[in-house]
Amino acid sequence: MKPTSDELREFMDAEQVEEKTLQHSLSVADGLVDAYCRGNHLDRAEKLRPGVGEVILTVAARLAANPGQVQVREQVGPVSMLVGEGFSGFTLTEQFVLNRYRKRGL
Template sequence: MPVTGQDVADFLGQGTDTALVALAGEVVPVITAMVSAYTRGRGFTATEPNNELAAVITTASARLVANPEQLSSKVGSVEIRGGFQGFSLAETFVLNRYRRTAL
């Protein structure tokens, strides 16, 4: 089934935060399009991802929702670069199972 903003908010443990659900609802289609492009549509039935790709969409969307401005923050000598900076290693392993490569 398709991933929703509510799914992402629930994953983050903030399913009752309506602003977060709305933001996640805007992020999910972007990440879904990126996953579909990466796999060239494999793993999708029409526009609906299978469970494995839905998990990738959920986790990648959660990172983008957590820091939508994509700004780093620095406190003293500690710098945090949060948000979405591409697919994680675990997500890439899943995506590569469905990826079609050009010959």
């Protein structure tokens, strides 16, 4: 079953994130996984294969945490905060899961 915005909000522990941002992040994450696996992430019943929903959830969380997807550095006196660039590809763990279902050329 595909992750919902409520599951994403609970996973992120972020009540202040807008519903629209969560929905968009889930949609983009699903598209990225679909493209990476070339449609093979779904079984014959059109359900997500094991582990794929969790990958979509973690990717969506990174997308929702930084919707602009740009690196930002803020500094006030000696205190600074750096927000990374957001999604820059699947992590090694995510690739490990997705590579089980990825269609590969010969």
